Amino acid sequence: MVRAIKWVDEVVPAAPYVTTLETLDKYSCDFCVHGDDITLTVDGRDTYEEVKQAGRYRECRRTQGVSTTDLVGRMLLVTKAHHSCEEMSSEYREYADSFGKCPGGRNPWTGVSQFLQTSQKIIQFASGKEPQPGETVIYVAGAFDLFHIGHVDFLEKVHGLAERPYVIAGLHFDQEVNHYKGKNYPIMNLHERTLSVLACRYVSEVVIGAPYSVTAELLDHFKVDLVCHGKTEIVPDKDGSDPYQEPKRRGIFCQIDSGNDLTTDLIVQRIIKNRLEYEARNQKKEAKELAFLEARRRQEVHSERESDCDF
Numbered sequence: 001m002v003r004a005i006k007w008v009d010e011v012v013p014a015a016p017y018v019t020t021l022e023t024l025d026k027y028s029c030d031f032c033v034h035g036d037d038i039t040l041t042v043d044g045r046d047t048y049e050e051v052k053q054a055g056r057y058r059e060c061r062r063t064q065g066v067s068t069t070d071l072v073g074r075m076l077l078v079t080k081a082h083h084s085c086e087e088m089s090s091e092y093r094e095y096a097d098s099f100g101k102c103p104g105g106r107n108p109w110t111g112v113s114q115f116l117q118t119s120q121k122i123i124q125f126a127s128g129k130e131p132q133p134g135e136t137v138i139y140v141a142g143a144f145d146l147f148h149i150g151h152v153d154f155l156e157k158v159h160g161l162a163e164r165p166y167v168i169a170g171l172h173f174d175q176e177v178n179h180y181k182g183k184n185y186p187i188m189n190l191h192e193r194t195l196s197v198l199a200c201r202y203v204s205e206v207v208i209g210a211p212y213s214v215t216a217e218l219l220d221h222f223k224v225d226l227v228c229h230g231k232t233e234i235v236p237d238k239d240g241s242d243p244y245q246e247p248k249r250r251g252i253f254c255q256i257d258s259g260n261d262l263t264t265d266l267i268v269q270r271i272i273k274n275r276l277e278y279e280a281r282n283q284k285k286e287a288k289e290l291a292f293l294e295a296r297r298r299q300e301v302h303s304e305r306e307s308d309c310d311f
Contacts, residue, residue: 004152006127006201018047021054035062040288044295063121071146071187072278075271078184083174125198127205131223136162139224139247141170141210143177143264145186147196150262157256158228159202168222169203170210180212180235187268213243219250227253232263 003011012027018041019032032051036059039047051057074082131137138158144151159165171193177186186193194208211218214227227247237243247253271278 001149001152004156004200004202006199017041018050020050021056024051024056031056031058033058033060035060037062038289038292040292044288044292046292066192069282072271074184074187075268076275080178080184082189083178083186121195122198125195129204131166131204132164135164135166136225137166137168137223138162138226138228139168139170139214139219139222140228141172141207141212141214142230143172143181143186144169144193144197145177145181145188145264146267147188147193147200148262148264148267150258150260151197152200152202153260154230154256154258155200155202157258161226161228161256166204167202168205168207168224169197170207170214170218171197172212173209176212179238185264187264213237213241213245214247216246219246219252225252228256229253231255231257 002008010027016023017039024030024032032048034048034057041047046052048057070082138161140155140158155167155169159167171190174186174190178184188196190209194206197203198206207218207222218224219227224247227244229244234242234244242248244253
């Protein structure tokens, strides 16, 4: 999964949880990068302490509103408050607040917040490259919800269909996905799904809010050479028509077997099955983070007092 991210050059399987200088040197890394949230060992120590002290640590701001806790909460509550960036319902907010809460308060890392999409975020993820002469334009469409290895394997197979592929992924609106998937799908809203798919090295462009039926206008506009769909069921459009009627008529439609049976539904089922374990783990994680914050706060206060005494 990580290998499919377009900014990743190499993956180290089974890497140690505590990052050491030995690990950085072994893989010829100049420095280590992590978000501005903390990760702690079982005894409450900073996992990046050694590389920080050596000056080989860099930090980037965590993306506001992107949270595993939030996604798990959406699956368990089965609400649609996250669709189209709607305001969280009071029920969802109450659950989201309590999901990662342990006795003694909250910390700024474990919890949820609303993701706000901006054009700058999209620019950071987009390649900005137009199809070049000689490239084969391949169009795929779907929800790509909870972007996972099943999606990656499918897109990799699609990418391998041509010597010089240009893969365009059409992402359906939240309401469209909910129409054919039901329940509270999609778990991730359109903005979140867009960035997930754009981060994949096998995708060149994304159509945000693509029509459910692949139209002649879309095929002509993007000069599509091939339209692909996986082995999942093709649900008819609202009028009962085949959404791939036009590419089939043109003889440019094909179905691809990714060889991977993982689906978004299976992931959600796993989460629901292990609900209590997830909640307990999250609360334990927050308790450690709060203890770390309190210790750091006391240390800062102590340092300030010593500084005042110098005068």
